[in-house]
Amino acid sequence: MHGFSSGSEEQVFAFAGIATAVLDGRGAVVRCSDAAAELLGRTAAEVRGRPITALLAEGCRSAEHHFGLPASGRAKLRHRAGGSVEVAFRVLQTEAASESLVLVAPTQRVTDWEQGASVLRALLSQDRVGIGMHDVDLTLLWTNISSEMFDGVTLSPGSRLTDVLTQADAAVVEAALRHVLETGEPLICQNLHLWLPRDRERPLAVSLSAFRVEDIHGAPSGVVTMVTDTPEQQRARQRRSVLHDAADRIGRSLDVRRSAQDLLDVLIPDFADMGWVELAEAVLNGDEPPRILGGGELHLRRAAMASPYGPDAALLQLGEPVPRLPFTVELGEVQSGRPVLLEPEKVSLVLGDSAHQRLFLPEGGHSGVWAPLFARGLILGSVTVWRTEQPNPFEPDDADLMGEVASRAALNVDNARRYTRERRVALTLQQRLLPSATTDTAAAKTAGVYLPAGGGAGIGGDWYDVISLPSFRVALVAGDVVGHGLNAAAAMGSLRTAVRTLADLEFDPSELLSHLDDLVQQLSDGTDAESLIGATCLYAVYDPVSRLCTVAGAGHPPPVVIGPEGTTEVLRLSPGPPLGVGGMPFEATTVELAPGSLVALYTNGLIERGDGDVDAGLRRLSESLAASYDPDCPLNETGRALLAGFEDTPPRDDVALLLARIRAVPEQSVAHWEFAADPAAVAEARQAVTRQLTAWDLDEAAFATELIVSELITNAVRYAGGPVGLRLIREDALVCEVTDPSNTQPRLRRARLTDEGGRGLFLVAQLSSRWGSRYGQTGKTIWAEQPLIPNTVDLAALI
Structure with missing residues (x-):
């Protein structure tokens, strides 16, 4: 037939040793192959016409039956000499429904096939072992090498080594493979440094093994190659992985301690088994560290630790100060900005006292690296890692890698330090600008609560104020400057001062907001983006003699009032534009408040959540106020109860809340x-x-x-x-x-x-x-x- 080549049965691996028989609907042998008759020690004529069950020495191990026979399984056939032959078989339905085809092979041969297939699947599934099948011309027939292996090297059937290697390297490898083809001598773990045409900076270090493949007659039909990483390449890959993780994971936080922990998470457990970071006390507070050279008191504290094997109680723990250290060559190197290798014997000799040693030497630690966190000429601290389970000691290039990662982390720690300082300044400024948390006057008893965005990560321009006015009146204020940081806090201070000045002139709330609007327009000169100020404000004046409260708002959410009987009401005001818009009037609303009423002024961070539904936020606030209302409960506790919902999910915007319990003059x-x-x-x-x-x-x-x-x-x-x-x-x-x-x-x-x-x-x-x-x-x-x-x-x- 055209399209087929001839060859003996033994040449086809998949069919070698397989016997066949055709059974009729009753299970009798209609015809069989010579191989099937040979299994029984009989001729084909002696087998034909006999029931298959009469040829069995024992029953079949199978639960499924087909035409009265098991569909597959194992059995023992009667041999003419009196013994038995163990076989594996499978029954297939033919096109003629009355006949079935039985495939039979010796059990040992089937077991060999299965084990060989299992070994081959296990080998081919390894992502660090590359296998290729080449013909006698060294053209690639099949491979499992993908782009994820060996630095992106890819091979496809029909290609040659010259397609991925330089001409010189390809010639060397092909010469070695031809020697395997010609002599049959295997090539075992030959280390090679191969250059790729697309990457002339560093070679690909691999270990190559090769074996000749022969046909049934012993003639060479090709060569199988196995490519694995060398220890050198594995170390290089580990270093690249560490650097990649450092670029990806370091720098995501502006918290000093979190930045130190991110550094350890990059190094452990792949690079080292355990480690810690020590930072200068000044850095933890946001200040620049002192320039300290030599031994003695270094003013460091342990800021982060990591170990997959659990904490070691004998080591210096988080937050504890680093004790005095003697000056050593290694300490001098670190203070100069260079990483050093640590040997436990030398560390023990330098520290002397055994109790002192256990603070710095982990149990089982046999090799360590100590690297400085060096940025802008300042030593912010240091990072130390040890290997306790990994058998290989650190090498000089590991110390260089550690220094590179620590340098990257030091920049982030320094950024976090400066952010901590700026946040501390902004927070101090804002706290100094805010009034006393509680006041007690003839008109009202008040309590204010402030919650920064992100649980303290950001400082903004939200504020509240309580201003005592003549004749026992009181002004209640809540405001919000758009943005965060020092600019917002400074703008808030300017507006709060302006409100106090205008309040001293005893303007009507609507007139006060008009003057404040003019001031915001003057402050926003429009020369640059930072000079622009956007703000909202709510200003209310309560008179305890008349019991009237006059309120005006500039783009600010309305106050919520709880009456003495516990009823909740949102004061609906005539809305005014935010401050700085100009050209629009502000209208005041006057309401009478019963003594004992609770008035809540707040900023939009309290009611605006991820859904952006302000009305739903107002309903939540009203319900929370009603649930927490207790005339005998201190106002500061009521305020903390209202903000308790932000404990698990810090607000995305600042929250300022002012609660006032109204009084009246008899x-x-x-x-x-x-x-x-x-x-x-x-x-x-x-x-x-x-x-x-x-x-x-x-x-x-x-x-x-x-x-x-x-x-x-x-x-x-x-x-x-x-x-x-x-x-x-x-x-x-x-x-x-x-x-x-x-x-x-x-x-x-x-x-x-x-x-x-x-x-x-x-x-x-x-x-x-x-x-x-x-x-x-x-x-x-x-x-x-x-x-x-x-x-x-x-x-x-x-x-």
Whole structure:
């Protein structure tokens, strides 16, 4: 037939030794091959017509049957000489349903085939053993070598060695393979350094073995090659792997200790069995390390340790200071920025004391490397690794590799150190800019909580503030500057200072935000990206006498209020634009708050999560406030409970939270009168004040208060007209307020000796602890505050 070549049965490995027989539907032998008859010691004519079961010496070991016979299995056939022949067989269904084909082979031969196939599969599955089959012309017929082996070398059927090696190296290898073909002598583990045309910098170090393949007649039909790594190549590959891991894993963190641990994770367990990193105490705090040369106190602490075999309690532990060390040549090398090899005997000799030795010598450690963390001319610390289980000692090129990896890690440690310093400065700045965490006034008791983004990894421009205003009023503020770092913290400081200054002028919340918006536009000069400031703010003023709270917002989330009975309400405000936009007005909303209400001001980091649903965040906050509401619970504990959800997942943005428990001034502590613009009103006012102070048991404050009231009402009657309002408020201080319809700003001046007037406000300022004025929709109010323990004032000296 065309397309087929002739040859003996023995030449075809897959069919050698296989006997066949055809059975009818009853299992009788219809015909069989000569090999099948020879297994039984009979002729084919003697076998034909006999049932297959009559030829069996024992039953078949199989559970599946086909045409009354097992489909496959093992059996013993009766030999004509009286013995038995153990065989393996398989029954196949032919196209004629009444006939079956039985394949039979001696069990030992089948076992040999199976074991050979298993060995071949195991060999071919090794990713560091390359196998190739070449014909007599050394053309590649088959290989398992892939691009992942041997530095990317790839071979394909039909190629030759000249396709991947230089002409000179290919000629050397082919000459060795031809010698194997011609002589039959195997080539065993010949070390070669082969140069690849695409890589002229370093050779490929491999070990080559080769064996001749022969046909059934003993003629050479090809050669099989086996290529493995040499120890040199394995070390080179390990070094490249360490450098690759260092490039991939070192530098992912800006935490000093985490950076030290990343360095050890690269080196252990592939390069060494255990190790540790020691950093200068100054580096751990974010500062530059001192320049120390020689032995003695090195001011180092153990910052990281790693071992796959568990901790060694005898070694210096994490956080512990490194004890004094004597000066040695090795220490001098490390302090000069060079890695050194360590021998346990020499280390023991230098350290002397056995207890001291166990701090630095791990059990079983036979070879070590000590390398400095050297960056910008500074020794930030050092890294030490030991081999305890790996038998090969470190070599000089291992120390060089260690130095290269440590140098890369030192840069990252230095970056983390500088980040730690900047973060510490920003955090200190922000903490200094934030007010006291808790305040306690007649208007409200407050507590503030601040949580940096990422659990402390970033410092931003979120802030809160509590500002005491005259007449026992209080201003509650929450703000958020866009961005993080020193720029955001500094911008936050500027805005907080501006808010306090504007609050002292007692502007209405909407007017205050308008002035703050102008300031942000001035600060954002637009010359560069860093000068641009984006911010939001919420400003609320609460009056404990009227129990009214006036709130205005600039792009800020609204406050949440819990009433004394536990009901939760989100104050819906007229939204205003963020600060710095300009051209849009801010509107104030006034609500009445019941004493005992809890008001929460916050920044958007508290309600914005990954889903970006602000309304859902407001609902979560309201539900959390309602669940944690307890009138007897300290506000700082309530604040910590609200932020407890960030313990496992730190917020992506800063969170500032201000809680205020509202109070009210009792009605019996407030007295109010109104007078006409008549000089006689001065005497009436003095008499009313005297009676009220007597009723409050404040007779000792009557004299000073009468003088204050006389001067303020006299000025109102003389310069502003009527009606003139007078109000006294008693709390931890005594406040006197005089209201008139004029918008003229009162000014304090020192009168000359010849002046007949001009001393009124000067007397008011001397008799009170503080005074001032504020404007309403119509007119102004001048107020003066006195401590309830009166000051001793020399009136003669004032006059």
